[in-house]
Amino acid sequence: MTFSFIAFMDMLLFVVTLAFIIYVLINYKKYTDRSVCNILLVLSFLFLFNSTSNFLEWSGITGKLDRYEDFIDVTIPIVWGGLIYLLVKSILMRRIKKSEENFRSIFNNTFVGIVAFNPDGEIFNVNRRFAEMTGYTSAELCKLNHINITHPEYKNLCISRKALLLDGQIDSYSIQKKYIRKNGSVFWGDILVTPIKDENGKVESLVGIINDVTEHINMGSYLNTNDRMEILGQLAGGVAHDYNNKLTTIMLNADLLLNSISPESEARQYIDSIIKSSITMKEITNKLLAFAKKGDFKRTDINIADTALDVADILTKEIGKQINTQVIIDTKRTTVKGDPSQIFSAIYNIAINAKDAIKGNGKITFTLDESMPKGVEGEETYLRLIIHDDGEGIESDIRERIFDPFFTTKEKTSSTGMGLAAVYGIVKKHNGYIYYDSEPRKGTSFYLFLPYK
Amino acid sequence: MFQESELIALFISLCVIILGVIYNKHLKSVPHYKMLILAFMLYSLSLISTVAEGFLLFAMFNAIEHISYLLSALMLFIWCSMLITSERVNK
Numbered sequence: 001m002t003f004s005f006i007a008f009m010d011m012l013l014f015v016v017t018l019a020f021i022i023y024v025l026i027n028y029k030k031y032t033d034r035s036v037c038n039i040l041l042v043l044s045f046l047f048l049f050n051s052t053s054n055f056l057e058w059s060g061i062t063g064k065l066d067r068y069e070d071f072i073d074v075t076i077p078i079v080w081g082g083l084i085y086l087l088v089k090s091i092l093m094r095r096i097k098k099s100e101e102n103f104r105s106i107f108n109n110t111f112v113g114i115v116a117f118n119p120d121g122e123i124f125n126v127n128r129r130f131a132e133m134t135g136y137t138s139a140e141l142c143k144l145n146h147i148n149i150t151h152p153e154y155k156n157l158c159i160s161r162k163a164l165l166l167d168g169q170i171d172s173y174s175i176q177k178k179y180i181r182k183n184g185s186v187f188w189g190d191i192l193v194t195p196i197k198d199e200n201g202k203v204e205s206l207v208g209i210i211n212d213v214t215e216h217i218n219m220g221s222y223l224n225t226n227d228r229m230e231i232l233g234q235l236a237g238g239v240a241h242d243y244n245n246k247l248t249t250i251m252l253n254a255d256l257l258l259n260s261i262s263p264e265s266e267a268r269q270y271i272d273s274i275i276k277s278s279i280t281m282k283e284i285t286n287k288l289l290a291f292a293k294k295g296d297f298k299r300t301d302i303n304i305a306d307t308a309l310d311v312a313d314i315l316t317k318e319i320g321k322q323i324n325t326q327v328i329i330d331t332k333r334t335t336v337k338g339d340p341s342q343i344f345s346a347i348y349n350i351a352i353n354a355k356d357a358i359k360g361n362g363k364i365t366f367t368l369d370e371s372m373p374k375g376v377e378g379e380e381t382y383l384r385l386i387i388h389d390d391g392e393g394i395e396s397d398i399r400e401r402i403f404d405p406f407f408t409t410k411e412k413t414s415s416t417g418m419g420l421a422a423v424y425g426i427v428k429k430h431n432g433y434i435y436y437d438s439e440p441r442k443g444t445s446f447y448l449f450l451p452y453k
Numbered sequence: 454m455f456q457e458s459e460l461i462a463l464f465i466s467l468c469v470i471i472l473g474v475i476y477n478k479h480l481k482s483v484p485h486y487k488m489l490i491l492a493f494m495l496y497s498l499s500l501i502s503t504v505a506e507g508f509l510l511f512a513m514f515n516a517i518e519h520i521s522y523l524l525s526a527l528m529l530f531i532w533c534s535m536l537i538t539s540e541r542v543n544k
Contacts (some may be wrong), residue, residue: 010524013523020526020533027537069458070456073458073461077466077500081468082495087483224474
């Protein structure tokens, strides 16, 4: 009874194992991990041999296969161990792969740029965002030194901070600096650099996390200027109004005095001088009033394209062929509501500044298109006039003050410093916006936004 | 009496169990790991029965050995098919 039962069990084992082998072979390609699949096949073949040997022995057919049984008996648990080892290894590898995929996904999809470089500054890994910021591909960046994409103004700062970090005097450093894109343009980045150390505490590499703050910086200076201009405008407006009244009295009385004395009188030249000075002062006061958004204001249709063409024409006549002017009109709607003389004055003042910024030969471009000012939301549409010159640019230390009344970098005798202040007031009075973008020795662009309504 | 190979197999099997206990945390991540462990435990039981049959209750332990061997193969087969199914679902 026992004999037949055992033989039956072995026969069943043979059938199950055979089915197992066939199943594994059929589904061989469906297994992700082939090494596990192979070891399962080995195990099942060993089972098959064992069941065959036992069946033949217990059914009394032959005991010849019994001589291999010792080997099979020892091999089966080893293969079991191998199977468990491979499964654990496979799980660990999948986890590592998954973790790496997650890390790679975070690394590439974060909104900050990440760059890894060795202590010499040679880049060896960057994320997608940093490549987008710089305009280079990841492969191109990995051939560059971190200093190559740093603006020359900040190279020494970076080198000194990195030296302190490598020396162990600081744990990390954070600076705001300018980067140079592949196309030569510049962007501002806040960078935090931290070291990656080996087990001995030696710095192996450095990781920089960069946030593009160009827009914030431009916007920030623009908002600060806006607030300051409002206060200055109120002050200037109050002073200019009273000043204008007194100046009118002086000019009227000087005129009366001039008419009351004989034409041969010596005093006439002094009175003429008073009148001339008063006229100059009147012009300054009018600009001050314009800056303060006060004074006379007409509201008619102004064709900005025509105004830009007129200004370009006057400029060409004034300066000859030394400076080229170009007007690009990239919009069908070129008319806004406002005071034509004030708008002309604003555009002309910017153009004069552009001309003065060019030393030698150069070019001034007027570009007219439609665009929304930065940070402005709503349905209102704006006409944008960009006045670009390829002159000396504006130095960073004076950028915040260029719209201030009486601020000038020119000779005091040739400029009152009211030009851009008046432009600012005129644009504001027309519910418009003005800001600028400048690179020393590369040029300046002024952006005038005027609403259509 | 028992054979040396049976004792060696039992010893290796115990080592594999220890390995399983050490990597218990990772082993739990294997799909349907309980079925796999059950298959191995049944196999180990067959080894214990093989050794035990040499000392006492030969007929009973011999029967247990062959039954557990069969069930072990069956469990491994089931686990293998479940593994294929779960991989197909994951894909």
